[in-house]
Amino acid sequence: MAKKIVIDPGHGGVDSGAVSNNVKEKDLTLMISKYMYDRFKELGVPVSITRDSDITLSPDVRPREILNKYGNGSDVIVISNHINAGGGEGAEVIYALRNNGMLANMILKALEDAGQKGRKVYQKRLPSNSSKDYYYIMRNTPNNETLIVEYGFIDNAKDLVKIQSNYKDYAEAVIKAVCEYAGYKYVPLNNNIGTYVVKKGDTLYSISKKFNLSVDELKMINNLTSNNISIGEVLKVSNDSNNNVYMVKKGDTLYGISKMFNTSIDELKKLNNLESDILSIGSSLLIPIMGEGNIDKVVHKVVKGDTLWSIARKYSTTVSAIKSLNNLTSNLLSIGDELIVPR
Numbered sequence: 001m002a003k004k005i006v007i008d009p010g011h012g013g014v015d016s017g018a019v020s021n022n023v024k025e026k027d028l029t030l031m032i033s034k035y036m037y038d039r040f041k042e043l044g045v046p047v048s049i050t051r052d053s054d055i056t057l058s059p060d061v062r063p064r065e066i067l068n069k070y071g072n073g074s075d076v077i078v079i080s081n082h083i084n085a086g087g088g089e090g091a092e093v094i095y096a097l098r099n100n101g102m103l104a105n106m107i108l109k110a111l112e113d114a115g116q117k118g119r120k121v122y123q124k125r126l127p128s129n130s131s132k133d134y135y136y137i138m139r140n141t142p143n144n145e146t147l148i149v150e151y152g153f154i155d156n157a158k159d160l161v162k163i164q165s166n167y168k169d170y171a172e173a174v175i176k177a178v179c180e181y182a183g184y185k186y187v188p189l190n191n192n193i194g195t196y197v198v199k200k201g202d203t204l205y206s207i208s209k210k211f212n213l214s215v216d217e218l219k220m221i222n223n224l225t226s227n228n229i230s231i232g233e234v235l236k237v238s239n240d241s242n243n244n245v246y247m248v249k250k251g252d253t254l255y256g257i258s259k260m261f262n263t264s265i266d267e268l269k270k271l272n273n274l275e276s277d278i279l280s281i282g283s284s285l286l287i288p289i290m291g292e293g294n295i296d297k298v299v300h301k302v303v304k305g306d307t308l309w310s311i312a313r314k315y316s317t318t319v320s321a322i323k324s325l326n327n328l329t330s331n332l333l334s335i336g337d338e339l340i341v342p343r
């Protein structure tokens with residue numbers, strides 16, 4: 001039987017989930033989930049969502065909402081999206097006792113391919129009755145294939161920056177894994193970052209104009225340290241359609257939104273031509289994403305030859321700024337280390 005998908009954005013309403021530095025789990029899970037829902041629709045996959053706004057779903061209502069969508073069959077895949085807390089790093093996928101770990105492992109692998117650290121795939125038993133699942137979302141959707149995906153730790157600065165700047169990539173990773181598992185054709189986003197082959201006469205300036213970028217952005221996306229490019233070289237390019245759109249909801253402030261997306265109030269006002277700080281509920285805000293020169297922090301993975309000095313130069317920052325952000329006491333780096341870098 002053709003599989004159906006229910007997306008469940010964790011928490012919501014009075015239940016914020018984990019909170020760190022003014023960023024709330026319920027907002028991140030909603031953002032990831034809505035993106036996922038739209039993309040599954042676009043791909044022609046039967047999909048439903050338990051909430052698409054900031055409402056409270058109590059533990060007895062939420063599973064009922066899920067079962068109401070496509071019933072209680074094993075042909076229903078439930079993806080409950082969460083952000084972890086408690087001092088760790090990386091993604092976790094939890095699957096129900098009744099299921100095998102195949103989909104969970106595929107999802108974790110896809111998240112790793114998208115650049116997030118894979119922490120673990122596991123099951124968790126109820127202490128008072130070890131034949132039952134620990135999580136009510138699994139217990140009370142008793143025949144569905146129910147998974148919890150934790151994208152990273154909200155209280156880990158590196159994870160938070162990664163989730164904020166790469167959440168679409170992480171959502172795509174889950175979508176891709178689910179499509180492969182369920183036998184649906186997955187088509188990557190075509191308005192995402194594309195590539196361009198350098199032709200005779202091209203300069204970084206002419207290419208940047210063509211794709212609506214600045215030279216600095218183009219260099220940043222491609223980790224270029226000089227202005228030299230050669231014919232036939234493949235460059236990553238992106239365009240303005242990469243801006244995210246966020247729907248303003250009750251209680252939102254520019255400050256809260258800027259925190260959620262790792263940007264600044266000034267950037268938000270500039271991008272949206274806002275003259276005051278007043279937001280109206282239901283209006284859409286453009287949110288800058290990485291690659292457009294607006295985000296104030298990114299995560300850089302150390303490659304062979306990198307030094308603190310070369311990284312600082314690449315991102316137009318200082319060695320001491322990188323060291324203090326990452327609590328580094330020496331200048332030694334190891335390949336594969338991930339550093340938070342201010343821009």
Ligand SMILES: [Zn+2]
Binds near residue numbers: 083
């Ligand atoms: Zn949660």
